Amino acid sequence: MTGLDWVDGQPYSPLYGDIYFSRHSGIEETRHVFLRHNRLPERFAALPPGGLFVIGETGFGTGLNFLCTWQEWQRSAPTSARLHFVSGEKHPLTAADLEQALALWPELEAVSRELLTQYRYLATGWNRLTLAGGQVTLTLLLGGAQETLPRCEMAADAWFLDGFAPAKNPAMWQPALFQAMARLSKPGATFATFTSAGDVRRGLQEAGFAVEKVPGFGRKRDMLRGELAAAPEAAWRPPWYAPPPPVKTGAAAVIGGGIAGASTAAALARCGWQVTLIERHEELAREGSGNPQGILYAKLSPHPTPLTQLTLAGYGHTLRLLDALLPPDKAVRQACGVLQLAYDNAESARLAALAEAGYGDRLMRLLDRAQASSVAGIDLPVGGLFFPHGGWVHPPAVVEALTAGVRVVKGRTVTELRREADGWHIPGEGEDIRADVVVLAQAGDSGTFPTSAYLPLHKNRGQVTVVPATVESRKLATVLCGESYVTPFRSDGTHTLGATYAPFDGELSVTTADCKTNLAHLNELAPSLHAALGADKLDSAALPGRASLRAVTADHLPVVGPAVDAAAFNACYARLSRDAKLKLTDTAPWLPGLYVNAAHGSRGLLTAPLAGELLAALIAGEPLPLPTPVLAAIHPSRFLVRDLARRKS
Numbered sequence: 001m002t003g004l005d006w007v008d009g010q011p012y013s014p015l016y017g018d019i020y021f022s023r024h025s026g027i028e029e030t031r032h033v034f035l036r037h038n039r040l041p042e043r044f045a046a047l048p049p050g051g052l053f054v055i056g057e058t059g060f061g062t063g064l065n066f067l068c069t070w071q072e073w074q075r076s077a078p079t080s081a082r083l084h085f086v087s088g089e090k091h092p093l094t095a096a097d098l099e100q101a102l103a104l105w106p107e108l109e110a111v112s113r114e115l116l117t118q119y120r121y122l123a124t125g126w127n128r129l130t131l132a133g134g135q136v137t138l139t140l141l142l143g144g145a146q147e148t149l150p151r152c153e154m155a156a157d158a159w160f161l162d163g164f165a166p167a168k169n170p171a172m173w174q175p176a177l178f179q180a181m182a183r184l185s186k187p188g189a190t191f192a193t194f195t196s197a198g199d200v201r202r203g204l205q206e207a208g209f210a211v212e213k214v215p216g217f218g219r220k221r222d223m224l225r226g227e228l229a230a231a232p233e234a235a236w237r238p239p240w241y242a243p244p245p246p247v248k249t250g251a252a253a254v255i256g257g258g259i260a261g262a263s264t265a266a267a268l269a270r271c272g273w274q275v276t277l278i279e280r281h282e283e284l285a286r287e288g289s290g291n292p293q294g295i296l297y298a299k300l301s302p303h304p305t306p307l308t309q310l311t312l313a314g315y316g317h318t319l320r321l322l323d324a325l326l327p328p329d330k331a332v333r334q335a336c337g338v339l340q341l342a343y344d345n346a347e348s349a350r351l352a353a354l355a356e357a358g359y360g361d362r363l364m365r366l367l368d369r370a371q372a373s374s375v376a377g378i379d380l381p382v383g384g385l386f387f388p389h390g391g392w393v394h395p396p397a398v399v400e401a402l403t404a405g406v407r408v409v410k411g412r413t414v415t416e417l418r419r420e421a422d423g424w425h426i427p428g429e430g431e432d433i434r435a436d437v438v439v440l441a442q443a444g445d446s447g448t449f450p451t452s453a454y455l456p457l458h459k460n461r462g463q464v465t466v467v468p469a470t471v472e473s474r475k476l477a478t479v480l481c482g483e484s485y486v487t488p489f490r491s492d493g494t495h496t497l498g499a500t501y502a503p504f505d506g507e508l509s510v511t512t513a514d515c516k517t518n519l520a521h522l523n524e525l526a527p528s529l530h531a532a533l534g535a536d537k538l539d540s541a542a543l544p545g546r547a548s549l550r551a552v553t554a555d556h557l558p559v560v561g562p563a564v565d566a567a568a569f570n571a572c573y574a575r576l577s578r579d580a581k582l583k584l585t586d587t588a589p590w591l592p593g594l595y596v597n598a599a600h601g602s603r604g605l606l607t608a609p610l611a612g613e614l615l616a617a618l619i620a621g622e623p624l625p626l627p628t629p630v631l632a633a634i635h636p637s638r639f640l641v642r643d644l645a646r647r648k649s
Helices: 028-037 040-045 064-076 093-104 104-117 145-151 175-183 199-207 259-270 306-325 345-355 369-376 393-401 443-447 513-524 529-534 568-574 601-620 628-632 638-646
Strands: 006-007 010-013 053-055 084-090 125-131 137-141 156-160 185-193 209-215 222-229 251-255 275-278 338-341 365-367 384-387 407-410 419-421 423-426 433-435 438-439 458-468 480-483 494-499 545-552 561-563 591-596
Touching: 010 064, 028 185, 040 064, 040 156, 040 638, 053 064, 064 084, 064 093, 064 104, 084 145, 093 433, 104 125, 104 480, 125 601, 137 145, 145 175, 175 199, 175 209, 185 480, 199 209, 199 222, 222 384, 251 259, 251 423, 251 433, 259 275, 259 393, 259 438, 259 601, 306 393, 306 601, 306 628, 338 369, 345 365, 345 384, 365 369, 369 384, 393 561, 393 601, 419 591, 423 438, 423 591, 443 458, 443 545, 443 591, 458 513, 494 513, 513 529, 513 545, 529 591, 545 601, 561 568, 561 601, 568 638, 591 601
Parallel strands: 053 084, 053 156, 084 137, 156 185, 251 275, 251 438, 275 407, 338 480, 438 591
Antiparallel strands: 006 010, 125 137, 185 222, 209 222, 338 384, 365 384, 419 423, 423 433, 458 494, 458 545, 561 591
8 A cells, every 4th residue: 555645735756746636626637538528428428228338447545536437427327337447557545545535525525435435445457346236446566567458358448548647647658558458459449648648649549549639627738638549469379268249237146055056146146147146055154155254365475476376366355345235243253354374384475475565454464473462452472464354253154245146046956957058957847947047156066077087086085173262351352373273262152163174075064073183273273272261171072063075176276257168178178288378369168048057165255255246347348356367366167178188299
């Protein structure tokens, strides 16, 4: 997060030596430059019911451009239409500075207040904010435009080419930026910018934009506007990871009533789909999502691996989602923080490197032993990395909140998926459910259909143990994590310990051996808490617990994206077995309307909700909430591509 200075009551960047907006009137400057010269009021009004409009922006700054656009959207667009605003920012403001800046514009108070409520838990990379009940989506890309835009997946209708002046910030106003804009634009996409600098004009023209110089705002004599006149030649990209064609809104069926299925159903419903969620049990969240307490646990790498990027984006998304769905209370959610303890030298080094990685200084902070003990409320043997916004949540309560307003069919096991001329059919007693889109969200059973049998999903067994709180154990104020975890007590007076993690051996009943393992891990994690609970005197055979399955893959990444006809895929890309570097261009043989959201392992609370948003955006043709390398890393087709590459001669 970046601080700012105030000069004559106006925000000013000491880093760039430039103002954030016109001293004459920032709000009128935005309306003149970006709204009027992109013709937004009339274009918004002309949208059909359920229409989508996408705007790309190169500098979020104080959010003034976004808020003015949102306000105009409320005035002009059909109520069922959706606005998606994608904005980059290398130096995001702190929430306090943003609030102070936006206080300059009382007429924007309603939209400013909602933005400020969501403007939290931001991390380096992709941040998804859902506003106006899902009608408006803001995707904030935190990082330099040169790094983020090339990894975007979107098709913009209009661009706000903003940022500090080219003379103050030349690193941004480069040909690569203009070329990325062109690649990410729909035919005829418009742009507007406050500057009329010759290098900017020439760079836009070389990227394929027709450019016109028009009167600027206030003291600025000229500005530029235009539209994409010549679409750039598309660079090669692996066709097996390219998004399939969008699907027109209609009926959707989601199979699986856990966090992944509920999140997907909720995201699709917000996009206007008529969703049926199908669960084989008589109640939702009966399997992996049924534990009494789930930990918002972001185990990250100091290196920006695909898993770390996914977890960071998912962590913030889940926290914002929970703020909207479940106010904290002792029964279903506690935002008490999560303390990851440095239980050995290797973990200590990893946590120290994480604290220096620059992922978000407000997301985590390193504590020594005394500080960690103070935060935890009990004596700890070591320090660790504290995530102040984390905590625990009751997963069934999350599922229930997500599925409010969604049609749910319980007690129905899906054994057959049939593709017919009018879409997918799910046969069953009493009702043949028809859907244009089907999402498989059954964890390890998502690969049990012939259409998805190529997915190498494995099942791991995990068991938690529930122990009664004591007067001393109630002092624990935060979740403790290491190679195991323990939660502060719930309103029912219990702590949860866990969880064991081992390949599924066919046994799902609670075992005394696993209870003993959880108690032993607690002693290693926090000996003082182990003693406070009188754990040595507890009867492991009598302690309640819960065992469930987690779906995993060999690369520890989830499986999220469109499904293909595996036999046709192998035939289409057979040449990769001879040369894995071939730049083939054949379109992948998608199974139209079939998608997967599975294999989230023990990270489901963090990654499954964002995966649901990803699938809804992918199906609707909206900007995607993750960078392209991460999309490829979690794509269902990755296993087929790897198998082909390994068979090369």
